[in-house]
Every structure is written in structure tokens, then in C-alpha cells.
Amino acid sequence: MAETTKMAEDTKTDFDPNIVAFLCNWCSYAGADLAGTSRIQYPPNVRVIRVMCSGRVNPLFVMNALQQGADGVLISGCHPGDCHYMQGNYFARRRFNLMRNFLEYVGIEPERVRMSWVSASEGAKWKEVIEEVVEGVKSVGPMDSFKRRQLNW
Amino acid sequence: MVDINKLREIAKEVISRDDVRQVIGYRPGTYGFRARPAFVLEPDDVDELIFTPACVNNLATYITLEEKLPVPRGQEPDSRKVAVMVKGCDSRALVQQMEEKAYDREHLLILGIPCRGVVDMDKVNARFPDVLEKGEIALEGDKFVISFNGTKEEVAKDELLADKCKRCRYPTPLVSDQLLDDEVERFAEDDYSDIETLEKRSQDEKWAYWEEKLSRCTRCYACRNVCPMCYCEDCVLNRIEPMWMRRSVDVSENTAYHIARAYHLAGRCIQCGECQRVCPMDIPIMELNRKFYKDVADLYDYEPGTDAEASPLLSTFSVDDREDFIL
Amino acid sequence: MAVKKLSKDKVGEALKELSKFRLVAPARSDDVVIFKEISDPAEAYLDYGNSTVPPKKMVFPQTETLFRFMVGDPELKEKNVEEEGTTVIFGIRPCDARAMSIVDKLFAWDYDDPYYQKRRALTTLVGMACTEPPSVNCFCTSVGGSPFSKEGLDILLTDMGDYYAVQALTEKGENLQKTLSSQLEDGGDEKKVEEMARAAEGKIKRSIKTDGIPEKIPTLWDSDVWKKVSASCLGCGTCTFLCPTCHCFDIQDEVEELGEGRRARMWDSCMFSEYTLHASGHNPRPSRKERTRNRISHKYSYYPNKFDDIACVGCGRCINLCPVNIDILDILEQVVEA
Numbered sequence: 163m164a165e166t167t168k169m170a171e172d173t174k175t176d177f178d179p180n181i182v183a184f185l186c187n188w189c190s191y192a193g194a195d196l197a198g199t200s201r202i203q204y205p206p207n208v209r210v211i212r213v214m215c216s217g218r219v220n221p222l223f224v225m226n227a228l229q230q231g232a233d234g235v236l237i238s239g240c241h242p243g244d245c246h247y248m249q250g251n252y253f254a255r256r257r258f259n260l261m262r263n264f265l266e267y268v269g270i271e272p273e274r275v276r277m278s279w280v281s282a283s284e285g286a287k288w289k290e291v292i293e294e295v296v297e298g299v300k301s302v303g304p305m306d307s308f309k310r311r312q313l314n315w
Numbered sequence: 316m317v318d319i320n321k322l323r324e325i326a327k328e329v330i331s332r333d334d335v336r337q338v339i340g341y342r343p344g345t346y347g348f349r350a351r352p353a354f355v356l357e358p359d360d361v362d363e364l365i366f367t368p369a370c371v372n373n374l375a376t377y378i379t380l381e382e383k384l385p386v387p388r389g390q391e392p393d394s395r396k397v398a399v400m401v402k403g404c405d406s407r408a409l410v411q412q413m414e415e416k417a418y419d420r421e422h423l424l425i426l427g428i429p430c431r432g433v434v435d436m437d438k439v440n441a442r443f444p445d446v447l448e449k450g451e452i453a454l455e456g457d458k459f460v461i462s463f464n465g466t467k468e469e470v471a472k473d474e475l476l477a478d479k480c481k482r483c484r485y486p487t488p489l490v491s492d493q494l495l496d497d498e499v500e501r502f503a504e505d506d507y508s509d510i511e512t513l514e515k516r517s518q519d520e521k522w523a524y525w526e527e528k529l530s531r532c533t534r535c536y537a538c539r540n541v542c543p544m545c546y547c548e549d550c551v552l553n554r555i556e557p558m559w560m561r562r563s564v565d566v567s568e569n570t571a572y573h574i575a576r577a578y579h580l581a582g583r584c585i586q587c588g589e590c591q592r593v594c595p596m597d598i599p600i601m602e603l604n605r606k607f608y609k610d611v612a613d614l615y616d617y618e619p620g621t622d623a624e625a626s627p628l629l630s631t632f633s634v635d636d637r638e639d640f641i642l
Numbered sequence: 643m644a645v646k647k648l649s650k651d652k653v654g655e656a657l658k659e660l661s662k663f664r665l666v667a668p669a670r671s672d673d674v675v676i677f678k679e680i681s682d683p684a685e686a687y688l689d690y691g692n693s694t695v696p697p698k699k700m701v702f703p704q705t706e707t708l709f710r711f712m713v714g715d716p717e718l719k720e721k722n723v724e725e726e727g728t729t730v731i732f733g734i735r736p737c738d739a740r741a742m743s744i745v746d747k748l749f750a751w752d753y754d755d756p757y758y759q760k761r762r763a764l765t766t767l768v769g770m771a772c773t774e775p776p777s778v779n780c781f782c783t784s785v786g787g788s789p790f791s792k793e794g795l796d797i798l799l800t801d802m803g804d805y806y807a808v809q810a811l812t813e814k815g816e817n818l819q820k821t822l823s824s825q826l827e828d829g830g831d832e833k834k835v836e837e838m839a840r841a842a843e844g845k846i847k848r849s850i851k852t853d854g855i856p857e858k859i860p861t862l863w864d865s866d867v868w869k870k871v872s873a874s875c876l877g878c879g880t881c882t883f884l885c886p887t888c889h890c891f892d893i894q895d896e897v898e899e900l901g902e903g904r905r906a907r908m909w910d911s912c913m914f915s916e917y918t919l920h921a922s923g924h925n926p927r928p929s930r931k932e933r934t935r936n937r938i939s940h941k942y943s944y945y946p947n948k949f950d951d952i953a954c955v956g957c958g959r960c961i962n963l964c965p966v967n968i969d970i971l972d973i974l975e976q977v978v979e980a
Contacts (some may be wrong), residue, residue, distance in 0.1 A: 222551070222559055225574050229567060230899070242634065252632035255641070260581050260610055262640060267514060267606045268524025268574065278642035291642050307522045308529075308570035314563060314705045315904055344967040346779060351967035362825075372966060380876065380930040433750040447778040447847050463949060531671050533695060533704065536914070537878035541965055563705040563893050564909050593965035595694055595880050597674050 165277035179299040181208045184223065186216045189281045192237035196285035204289040205296045208236065215239065217250025221261035224275055226267075233308050234274045238291070240261040241279040251279070269307055273298035287308040316454070317366045317428060322400075325426065325495060326361040329398045335424060336395035339377050341507055347446045348439050348463070352377065366400070366520045368459060369452045371433045373409035373587045374399050378550065379546035398424035400495070403432070404479070406488030407545035407585035407620030412559040413490075415547065415583075416621040419490065425511050427491030432480035436592075439475055443468075458601070459563070475505035476612060489621060512585040513602060517564070518582075525570070531596040532569040534562075538600050539576060539591035544583045573603055581607040582628025585620035643816060645830030646808040648799070653806070656825040657683035660818075663766075666700050668693055675729065684761030684954075688733060696738045696746070697731050701761045705908040706882075707755065708893070711875075713901030717813035730818065733770045735781045737955040741886030742767070747949045748889055753920065766814045769795040773842055779958030781848040781971060787955050789846065790839035800835050807835050807868050815885040832880070833847035853935040854951060858979060859943040863935075867980045871973045872934035874966040879911030881960035887941070887953045889940065890917075912937055938973055 187192040191212045197204065210219075213219055218241025224235045229247070238259055239251040262275045280292045322340075330338045342353035343365040350369040355361055378399060386392050401409060406427055412419055431454055436589060437451070443461060458469045459476075473481075476557030482505035485499045513521070539545045549557055552572055560571040587607060588602040611617050614637055617628050648656060657665065657680075668685040669678050675690045677697040705727035711718040746762060772780075772789035782788055789980040792798055796815035800807040807830040819826065848933045862868070882888045892910035908916060913934075920929045927933050946954035952971070961969050 174646070185817065194619070221578055222575055224576075225571055226559060229571050242638070249632065252634070252636065253629065255636050255638055256615070256629060256632055259614060259637060259640060260607060261578060263575065263582075263610050264603075264606055266518075267510075267521065268525050268570070268603075271516055271518050272640075276642060277640065287352070294642060302518075307526070308567045310567045310898075311565075312904075313565045314703070314906065315707050345969035345972045346961070349967045354870075354873040376876070377874075384928055445778050527671060531674060531676065533879075533883050535879040535883045535911075537876065537880045537965055539880040540876040544828065562892060562898055563906050564908060565705065589965075593876075593880070595879075595884060597672060597961045 164257035177300055177304055178275060179207050179304070180231070181234040181236060181299060182227045182232045183208045183210050183238060184209055184213050184216070184219045184240040185280075186218075186246075186251070186271040187212055187214045189240035190216070190242065190288075191263075193280040193284045193288045196283065198285075202285055202286050202289045204292045207296050207299075208292055213243065215250035216254040217245070217247065217252075219254060219257075221257050223287060224261060224265070225257075227308055228270060228274065228305055229308060231246050231305055233303075233305045234276065234295060236276045236278065236295050237290070238278045238280050238305070241281055244281065252311040271302040273302045273304065318443065319365065320328070321367055321549075322495050323364050324400075326355060326364055327358045329424060329426070330355050331358050334395050335398050336393055338364075338398040338400075338426075339374045340364045340400040340426075341366055341372070341374075343449055344369075346449065348434075348452055348461070349436065361540045366428055367429075367435045367452050368454050368636055370402075371435075371436065371592060373401075373405045373408060373541070373543055373589045375401055375405045375412070375587075376541055376543040378409070378423065379412060380540075393568075396422060396424045397415065398426055400426045400428055401488055401491070402428050402430035403486040403488050403499070404483065404585065404587045405543075406490055407485060408587060410490050410587050410623045411544060411620040412546075412615060414565075414620075414625055415627055420623075423492075425488070425491045425492045425493075427488030429487040429494060429496050430480075430483075431486065431502075432476050433498055435473045436475040442475065463553060470524070477588065477592075479586065484620075490572045490623065507605065509602065510605050510609050514606075528598045529569045529573060530566045532564070532573070532598055534564050534569065535574065536593060537593040537595065540610070541589045541593045542580070542584075543587065543589075544580055544585065545576070551579060569571060572632065573600070577603040577607055580604055582615075582617060583609055583612050583619050644809075644828065645832045646819065646826040646828060646837065647802075647830045648808050648822070650804055650806065652825045653688070653872060654742065655684045655697065655887070656822050657686055659825065660730050660732060664727050665732060666697065666729060667732040669924035669969040670940055677734075680778035686732070688770075690957070691731075692735050692738070695884060695958070695964070696741065696957070696959070697734050697740065698738065698886050700729060700731055701765055702743060702745070702758055702889065704756060705906055708905045708907055710902065710904045712903075714783060723757055724764065726761070727764070729761070729765045730768060731765060731826055732768045734767050735772060735957070736769055736789060736793070736795065736798070737778065737787050737957045738790050739767045739769050739779075740782075740885045741794075743794035743947070744887050744945075744951045744953060744955070746837050746950070748945075751930070751948075753814055757814065761865040766796045766818050766819070767794060768797045768799060768815075771839070772799040773797055773801050773838060773841070775842075775845050775847070777958045777962055779898055779961040779969075780846055780956060781850065782956035783843055783846045784849045785952050785954050785956045788835045788839065789938055790835070800838060802831075802834065802838075837847075839906040842859075848958075848971055850971050851978075852974075855977060856930045856943045856946045856952070857976060857980075859939050862977060862980055865980050866911050867973075867976050868935040869931045871968065875913070875934055876911055876965060877915060877930050877933070878965070879909075879913055880963055880965065881908055882911035882937075884959040884963055886955055886957055886959075900950075912940070938970075938977070942974070942977075944966075 245251040336353040586606040675693045749758040891907045941953040
């Protein structure tokens with residue numbers, strides 16, 4: 163009950179972030195699903211896009227999501243060593259480390275671009291990840307900078 | 316100092332070979348102090364070749380730029396070698412292209428020119444404005460000697476030297492079939508202090524800075540076309556399906572363009588600085604590429620364009636890669 | 643129309659008066675001179691040679707909406723150019739203004755382009771004569787222009803030292819001059835302006851004789867001059883985007899998530915490889931050689947044959963900013979010799 167009240171309070175604040183999450187099919191998506199079937203309450207601000215592996219996620223997806231107005235992007239995959247395709251998450255780790263640092267350099271707050279390892283059994287961790295990501299995005303406000311704004315329209 | 320007669324002799328020998336199609340070098344520009352690329356096809360044309368501190372172009376880009384057009388039935392494509400003159404920085408482009416297996420090594424005849432630095436033409440034009448008659452720039456010791464309109468002036472090297480040369484770590488070409496001069500010892504180090512200064516700004520300041528710069532971008536694609544590492548036939552920046560950045564020109568699409576291009580150069584940009592030089596709107600594009608360059612060096616201890624046998628950065632990984640940013 | 647005077651210490655006031663309209667003037671972004679809409683006269687930067695991007699972008703924007711649409715709504719909302727109001731471009735150089743009158747012909751040729759023509763009709767050009775050539779590579783006098791050319795301009799300003807001579811050249815110019823009646827004085831010296839014009843013409847250092855070039859170029863279709871001059875070309879769009887007479891555009895539809903969208907046109911460059919790329923994959927201009935040949939032919943042969951004007955005003959921007967020093971005068975010299 164206390165959790166529901168806290169959530170209701172959160173959603174009453176002015177800014178309700180839109181967060182896009184790319185979840186790998188085998189671990190993170192299953193973990194998020196487990197959170198759901200276990201009736202674990204977590205903020206509803208995340209739109210999930212299922213990909214087969216975190217290694218499939220092109221860092222330009224992050225750029226594109228932010229450009230279209232997503233306030234935050236999350237990429238979540240299997241723990242290192244557990245990737246269903248052996249190595250995909252290792253490549254993802256490199257790519258997103260670089261992309262995140264670069265976006266920060268250009269003025270995109272690092273709280274907007276997050277990555278996590280969530281395995282298929284970590285429903286509880288999923289909730290914690292979402293809460294932390296949503297809180298982080300709330301603290302930096304709506305996506306502004308290079309968002310598409312129909313300037314010439 | 317490169318002996319110009321020796322350079323021309325070697326070029327003449329090379330172009331006279333049966334298995335060489337052209338020699339790409341430098342020749343005087345059409346006005347002022349400029350130099351421009353030369354494409355020598357006949358032995359007699361070698362006399363126009365020069366090498367001076369005005370030779371700023373990265374000729375390695377022409378190796379991948381040249382179109383491979385289909386030939387008429389019955390004809391074979393011209394498979395003769397291309398000879399190219401490269402400075403230290405330019406040679407890294409060739410090394411990186413070879414690392415990515417863009418072509419066979421045998422396709423090239425590399426004439427390496429150990430370099431003591433080139434000028435920044437903007438600095439030269441600011442110091443000697445409105446010079447139309449062809450002038451010359453030479454490096455003697457630690458001074459540039461500028462000759463034009465019958466006069467000669469000496470300027471301290473530091474005043475006109477390109478910024479990239481002040482942090483050049485590879486003045487001698489890393490790959491070559493012949494060196495056209497004595498090797499040059501490394502004379503600078505790169506501490507990335509320019510990037511660190513920008514990193515220390517607040518998020519708002521960072522975006523304000525880039526918004527001003529990227530609003531000027533006219534999407535002329537000069538930066539992409541001059542880059543020796545941008546040689547994809549189906550460039551991500553041109554794609555319509557999916558359209559990563561629209562063709563309309565505004566700060567949002569321009570930012571997406573530059574982010575995407577910089578990312579595609581992560582671990583590949585060899586720091587020749589051409590992108591920034593050619594930008595007609597003076598956008599500090601190198602500041603974008605150098606951020607990736609610095610991170611790649613810090614995080615993964617990798618320098619592109621130094622080892623043709625190495626594996627490209629983003630097609631490798633280590634189980635010990637940093638993951639302190641991962642929840 | 644009598645020549646008036648605008649004292650330099652009244653320029654701020656005059657710009658303030660003009661900012662009642664949409665006022666466009668040279669300004670600086672870092673060290674780059676650009677023409678942009680200004681609201682504060684202090685933003686104007688008048689100690690300039692010429693802007694990198696020509697002011698053609700105020701009349702022919704780099705990106706402009708043609709119409710907007712909404713899923714489910716059968717009506718298209720055509721862009722109303724008149725909403726932008728009257729525009730005054732202050733400080734345009736004579737070559738750039740002349741370029742506009744050259745391009746005007748194209749936008750009224752096989753199709754009356756309503757967007758371009760409406761904007762053009764609503765725009766008044768207040769030119770700044772070139773008492774010094776903005777660049778060593780200026781060659782306006784070779785292609786029918788001059789540093790004090792009046793073609794295309796509504797008002798011409800000449801820097802006389804501590805004041806500008808102001809000459810209204812058209813009805814639009816006269817009307818605009820009326821709004822500045824408090825800042826302008828009588829007594830401008832027309833003869834002096836003429837003298838300065840002659841002197842300025844003498845300061846143009848580069849030249850080419852264009853007689854016969856429009857006729858010669860088509861005969862060189864198979865000549866190897868094109869391969870030679872285009873060998874170093876990077877295929878970027880710098881020369882075309884910075885050219886005051888270039889006018890090619892692409893049209894694209896942009897759709898947002900909620901089902902609303904727009905059709906927009908944006909500058910395109912004949913030097914891009916995709917410019918003539920067909921949907922089948924065939925490209926009739928597959929390499930830089932064909933595209934360079936096309937560009938030079940268009941500017942110096944096809945356009946003059948159709949419109950009696952060489953589509954080049956000699957501003958020199960392409961020479962100054964080509965990354966590899968491809969020089970149109972150098973190309974034309976080779977064409978003449980070929």
C-alpha cells in the first residue's frame with residue numbers, strides 16, 4: 163500500500179518522463195516479465211522494445227530516441243558471460259560506454275542514457291533499475307537540447 | 316627538408332613503371348599560398364610536384380574516394396597500382412584502411428614524407444591577408460619563411476603551425492614503400508587538454524556551445540567527403556530507409572548528423588584534422604572526434620591507424636572492459 | 643533619384659527603424675559572418691567582406707515548408723509566406739543581389755514558384771557597394787557585374803568615410819527610403835560615387851574572358867579536361883551551397899508520430915552522388931567527372947543559352963572555400979585552351 167501511495171505521489175509531480183528501454187529477449191525482457199507476473203509495482207514510465215540481444219542495439223537508436231523526444235533511454239542485457247549469443251553484451255558494453263560519454267560531452271545529461279544487466283530471474287532488480295532510471299531522468303527534466311522541434315514548420 | 320628534385324625523380328621513376336596508374340601528390344594552388352592535390356599520369360608532369368608546409372591536404376582520402384565504375388564488356392578494370400604521397404598523419408589513414416581491409420596492400424605504392432608540420436591557412440591568411448599572387452611557404456629550422464610579391468618574411472613556427480601539428484605524435488609515416496626524406500623524431504605529445512577543458516563545463520554550457528556551432532552547419536558534407544575513413548558506399552548519413560537524420564537543416568538534424576558521424580569514427584578517426592579544416596562554417600569538428608579518440612585511448616588503450624594487423628576497436632572486446640556506468 | 647546621406651552615427655537608429663520589418667543583416671557567429679534576422683541593431687556587423695553563406699537563403703531558405711498535412715484531414719495547409727512579413731536585407735553585396743535577379747528568371751520560367759516569388763516580392767534589398775573587393779578571388783567584372791552594380795538592388799549604400807551615400811534605385815527602394823526620412827540627409831555626391839565605382843572596378847584582380855565559352859563547352863563533352871579538373875574533387879556540396887546562383891532543391895515529406903507532417907524542400911547539390919541516382923540504381927552521372935562537367939556546363943553554357951545570363955556572379959566563394967582549391971577560373975582557362 164505504501165508503495166502505491168509513493169507511486170501516486172510521484173506521478174503527481176509535473177514531469178512524467180518517457181523512457182524507452184531496449185531489452186534483450188533472453189534475460190532482461192524475461193526479467194521484466196517476471197517483475198510483472200510477480201505483481202511487483204514499478205513506475206509506468208518505460209516503453210519496452212524487445213530485441214534479441216543487447217548487442218543488436220545500435221547506439222544511433224539512443225540518439226534517435228532522444229531526438230524524437232524520449233526523456234531517457236535504457237539498454238538492458240544479460241550479465242557478462244551469460245549472453246545467449248555468447249558475446250553480444252560485451253560489444254554493447256563498449257559501444258554504450260563510448261556513446262554515453264560522448265553524449266554527455268555534447269550536453270546530454272548522463273542520467274538520460276543508462277545501461278543495466280538484468281537476468282531472467284531478477285524481477286526485483288528490474289524494479290530497482292526502473293526506479294533509479296526514472297528518478298535520474300526526473301532530476302534532469304524533460305529532454306530538450308536537440309529534440310526535434312519542428313523549427314522550420 | 317624534402318629535396319624537391321629527389322621527390323620529382325622518385326615520382327618520375329614510379330609513374331614510369333608499367334604497373335602504376337597514377338601518382339597522387341601536391342602541386343601549387345591557383346592563388347596565394349595554397350597548395351592542391353596533383354594527379355600525375357605522365358612522367359613529364361612530375362615537374363609540378365611540390366612538398367611544402369602548405370601541403371595540408373590528406374591525400375589518403377583519394378584512395379577510397381575514387382569511383383570504381385563498371386567497365387564495358389570485354390574490358391578489364393584498370394588494376395594498376397596507385398602511388399600516393401603521405402605525411403605522417405595521412406599514413407595513419409592508410410594503415411587504418413588496411414586494418415579494415417578496404418583494399419589490398421599491393422594496390423598501393425606509398426611514398427612517405429616525414430613531416431615537420433604544416434601551416435593553418437586561416438592563420439596564414441590572417442597574418443598575410445589578401446595575397447593573390449602565388450606565394451611560397453618554407454620551413455627553415457623553427458621559422459616559416461613566407462615569400463610573396465617579391466618579399467620574404469620570417470615568422471615563428473608556432474604562430475602559423477596547424478594546431479594538430481602541435482600535438483603530432485607520428486610525424487614519420489607508419490607505412491611506406493619509400494621515404495622521401497629522413498625520419499623525423501616525435502616532437503610533440505597530446506594531453507587532450509582541449510577536450511578536458513570542454514568536459515569540465517556544465518551541461519547547459521556544453522549544449523549552448525554546441526548549439527551555436529551546429530546551428531551554423533549547412534550540411535554540405537565536406538567533413539564526411541574529405542575524411543579518409545568515411546568511405547562507405549551506402550553511408551548512414553545518406554540513408555532514407557531508415558532515415559537517421561532528415562535532409563532538412565536545423566539544429567536537431569545537424570546534431571544528429573554530427574553525433575552519428577563522430578560515433579562511426581570511434582576508434583577509426585586518425586586525427587588528420589581535415590574535417591575541421593574544410594568546414595566552411597568553422598565548426599570545431601575535431602573537438603567531437605577527439606572526445607571519442609581520448610575515451611578510446613583511456614578506456615581501451617587503442618590507437619587507430621597504428622597497426623595494420625590489429626583488429627578494429629568495436630569488433631573486439633575484453634571481458635575486463637569497464638562497466639562502472641552499468642546498473 | 644537624388645543621392646542622400648546616412649551619417650554613420652545614425653546607422654543604429656536607421657537599423658532600429660528597419661527592425662519594424664523583418665530585418666536581416668550581416669552578423670557574426672564566432673568569427674563567421676552570416677546573414678541573419680536581427681532584432682537588436684547592435685548585432686549587425688558592418689565591417690565585413692562578405693558572408694560565407696549568401697543571403698539567397700533569406701529568399702530561398704535552405705529548408706522551407708511547402709505545406710502541412712494531417713492524417714484524416716483532406717485539406718493541405720499551404721505555407722503562407724506572407725506571414726513572414728516584409729523583409730529588408732541590409733548590407734547585401736551587389737554580386738549577391740545580381741545573383742538574385744539571375745535566379746528570379748528560373749523561378750518564373752516553366753513554373754511560377756509561388757514561395758520564391760512571394761518572398762522575393764516582400765523583400766527589399768539594401769546593398770552595400772564594394773569599395774574594396776571582399777576577396778582576392780572576386781571576378782564580378784568578368785561576368786557582367788561590378789562592385790557597384792545596381793542590378794537587383796532597391797537601394798545602394800556606398801561607404802564614403804563618415805557617412806554612407808544612399809541611392810534609391812526602385813520604387814521599393816524609394817518607399818523604404820521614406821521610412822528612414824528622419825535619419826537621412828540630402829546632399830549625397832553622385833559624381834563621387836561614380837568615381838569610387840570606377841576605382842573599385844580597377845581593384846578587381848582576377849578575370850576571365852567569357853566570350854565564346856557558352857558555345858565551346860558543349861563541344862567538349864568527351865574531352866579529358868573534365869577528368870583532369872575533377873580528379874581532386876571531393877564531391878561535397880560546399881561550392882553549391884555557398885554559391886549565390888545555385889538553386890537546386892530536393893523535396894521530402896516528413897511525418898511525425900501523431901500523423902501530422904509536412905512537405906519540405908531543401909537545398910540539394912548536383913555534386914552529390916545521389917543527385918541523379920535513379921530508383922533503379924542507375925546513375926547517369928556516376929562519378930565526379932560527369933558531375934563537374936554538368937556543373938560547369940550548367941553555369942556557363944546551359945543557363946546563358948536559356949536566360950542570357952551566365953549563372954555566376956564572380957563572388958569567389960567557391961574558390962576561397964573549396965577544400966582542394968578547385969578554381970572555376972582555372973577550369974575556364976582550361977576550357978578555353980582545350
